[in-house]
Structure formats: structure tokens, C-alpha cells
Amino acid sequence: MSSQPCRWGFLGAAAIARKNWKAIRLSGNGVITAVASRSVQRAADFIAQCEAEVPQSVTAEAVEGYDALLQRDDIDAVYVPLPTGIRKPWVLKAAAAGKHVLCEKPVAVHGDDVAEMIQACQDAGVQFMDGVMFDHSTRLAGIEDSLRPGGPVGNVRRIQTHFSFNGGDDFVGANIRADAELEPHGCLGDLGWYCIRFTLFVTGGRMPESVSARTLTPIGQGSAKVPGEFSAEMRFDDQTSAAFYCSFLTANQQTALVSGDRGYVAVDDFVLPFYDGSLHWTENRHDLQVDNCRWNFRRVSDGRRVDEFAGGEPDAQEVRMVRHLGDIALSGQLESHWPEISLKTQRVLDACRRSAAEQGAVVCIESS
Numbered sequence: 001m002s003s004q005p006c007r008w009g010f011l012g013a014a015a016i017a018r019k020n021w022k023a024i025r026l027s028g029n030g031v032i033t034a035v036a037s038r039s040v041q042r043a044a045d046f047i048a049q050c051e052a053e054v055p056q057s058v059t060a061e062a063v064e065g066y067d068a069l070l071q072r073d074d075i076d077a078v079y080v081p082l083p084t085g086i087r088k089p090w091v092l093k094a095a096a097a098g099k100h101v102l103c104e105k106p107v108a109v110h111g112d113d114v115a116e117m118i119q120a121c122q123d124a125g126v127q128f129m130d131g132v133m134f135d136h137s138t139r140l141a142g143i144e145d146s147l148r149p150g151g152p153v154g155n156v157r158r159i160q161t162h163f164s165f166n167g168g169d170d171f172v173g174a175n176i177r178a179d180a181e182l183e184p185h186g187c188l189g190d191l192g193w194y195c196i197r198f199t200l201f202v203t204g205g206r207m208p209e210s211v212s213a214r215t216l217t218p219i220g221q222g223s224a225k226v227p228g229e230f231s232a233e234m235r236f237d238d239q240t241s242a243a244f245y246c247s248f249l250t251a252n253q254q255t256a257l258v259s260g261d262r263g264y265v266a267v268d269d270f271v272l273p274f275y276d277g278s279l280h281w282t283e284n285r286h287d288l289q290v291d292n293c294r295w296n297f298r299r300v301s302d303g304r305r306v307d308e309f310a311g312g313e314p315d316a317q318e319v320r321m322v323r324h325l326g327d328i329a330l331s332g333q334l335e336s337h338w339p340e341i342s343l344k345t346q347r348v349l350d351a352c353r354r355s356a357a358e359q360g361a362v363v364c365i366e367s368s
């Protein structure tokens, strides 16, 4: 692997980009070469702010316009946090320019767009990865261990996820998340993306057979509405079912419950640490003993917790994510898992949208 760092360019001085600036600086294998914005002043202000928070040895350049950044030959990978509604052409251009792509979620408007974006990256020999940071969390291996065949959870029967925050009174009009042009999937794209992804993590990438979903509350300006509150129910080809709820109107909560025939795993803050900077999860197994017609549940497996942040690395998931993409860019060893799981996530999201448009009609998902 090259001893040079991965040279990153950012398309857009987005709010989330500040977090990933920090992550790249902490990753140990990356440097931010340039930040492009529609306004060069905004890019310069963004760089000054990030430098003040987490400096780097080279000075990042402020660039006017995303095209100008993509034309540079001193950039290996681009981070694309542009709004979902306008992201696709920039990913296609980035791939054509030979840049590896870290693309924010929800990846696109439709699964066919994602397929096109992935194909463009494949044709250009560059990596495509979406910005699902929890996929890089160290605790996923621990959760997987609880879910192993014959493990404390047993056969998984039910997966329930909930991701919500209350955006407040000025959310509509002030935040891109409620803008039908920029973020057409509303909370389904912003929060439901993670719920679907966690569900696919538990099933090992196995897709649901069918989905029934509803937009519970639309939000937006005039007739241009997006889902502000959404729920879905999924069925798999075995005994497993899954449900998720996401909302911009409900207080902060992000919980995942995986229930099997022997026990369950509860993951609080399954996406990112909302509260105290820690990520944890609990494993529970209770065995039923019937004595003298009395039902007793005996706790067999202790609740276990893993605090990924105990090691002192803040934003550990994001750091691991950008380090991973940096390693891929430097080694040239592309990984097919990331484009494949993005496309699966978007295909489930598409089915949710179709079902919600028909008031919860059951929509079947093709297995391919």
C-alpha cells in the first residue's frame, strides 16, 4: 500500500462535512486537499472553521464549483454530501474523473439511479461506498456474535428499529430534509435508510420478500410534501419479520431490538451516539422453567455492553469508515460489498415508497 495519504476533495461545504473532515484528520491515512462549494467564500469559511477545529499539515484549497474540483489530478477520493435530489450527476462525473466516491445517504432518488452510479464507478475502476457509519462500528462484530446460530438469541423472528428526532418549528423551510426537490424521501431517506440497513445487517443481506408501508404524516411547503413520519412492516421468506418507524416529529430515539426464540439483543443509539458519546448494546437470554405450575424466567446471559468510545477515539465509526475508503483508494483493492448493500437498501426503500403511495398495499420485492 502507498505510504502517501489518500487525498480527499469535498463536493459542497455541507454541515455533515465538518464531521468527516475531523474523521479524515483522525484516520491517519487521509488529507483534505480541496473543498468545492457553489461559493468560493463559503468553501474558504468552511476550511477556516475546520482548520481551527482539527488542523492538518497541508492547507486545503477553496474551489469554486464542483466541476473544478473534479478536474484536479491531486485528488484520489471525493466525499459527496450534496442533497439526494441532485447527487447522481456528481457521482457519475466523479467516477468518470477516476475518483473513489464516499456518497451520503440516502444514495439516490431511485434504485435504478443507484445501479447507474455503481456501474459508473465499476467501469471507472473506483470504489463506491455510502456514508453509513455504523456499518464500520466495532460493535457490529459483537452483535453478530450474539446472533450466531445456536447463540443466545437463537433463531431471529423479529427485528424492530426506530429512528426519530424532533426537528422543531422551523424545520420545514429551513432544512433540506423537508424539501421535496432536494430530499424527496424525507424521513424515510434520512432516517429510514439506517433502519433498513440495520435490518439487512441482521439478515446478512437477505432481502425481505414483501413490504407494507405508510407515510403517517407528510410535511413540506404547499403541495410539495415529503414523509415526515413513516412506518413499514417487512416479511422475509422464513420466520422473520421486521418493522421500522422513523420521524422528524418525534423526540430523539434510535433503538433496535432483535428478538429470537431464545433471547434478544437491544441496541440503543444503533446509528450514532445521541447522548453521552457512547454506543452500547445489551444481550439478554432468559430460559423458561416451570416449577409447580409457576413460570420462572431465569436470566442465562448477562446484559453485555461495549463502549466503542472508551478508547478515547471520538467519532470512531466515521474515522473507521473514511480510513477504510482511504485504504481501498490507496491499495486499489475494490470491495463489492459496499455498492451491493447500498443498492439493496435503496431497493427496499423504493418498495416502501411504492407501498406508501398505495396506502400500505403489500409490495413484493424481487430477489435479484
Ligand SMILES: NC(=O)C1=CN([C@@H]2O[C@H](COP(=O)(O)OP(=O)(O)OC[C@H]3O[C@@H](n4cnc5c(N)ncnc54)[C@H](OP(=O)(O)O)[C@@H]3O)[C@@H](O)[C@H]2O)C=CC1
Pocket: 011, 012, 013, 014, 015, 016, 017, 036, 037, 038, 039, 042, 043, 081, 082, 083, 084, 086, 104, 105, 106, 131, 132, 133, 176, 182, 189, 190
Ligand atoms: N451519514 C451521516 O452521518 C449524515 C448524512 N447526512 C446526509 O448528507 C446530506 C447533506 O446533509 P447536511 O449536511 O445536513 O445538509 P446541508 O444543507 O448542510 O448541506 C448540503 C450542501 O449541499 C450543497 N448544495 C448544492 N446544491 C444545493 C441546493 N440546491 N440547495 C442546498 N444545498 C445545495 C451545499 O454546498 P455549497 O453551498 O457549499 O455548494 C450545501 O452545503 C443529506 O442527504 C443527509 O441525509 C447528513 C448528516 C449526517
Ligand SMILES: O=C1CO[C@H](CO)[C@@H](O)[C@@H]1O
Pocket: 165, 190, 272
Ligand atoms: O444521517 C444522519 C445522521 O442522523 C441525523 C439525525 O440525528 C440525520 O438527520 C442525518 O442525516
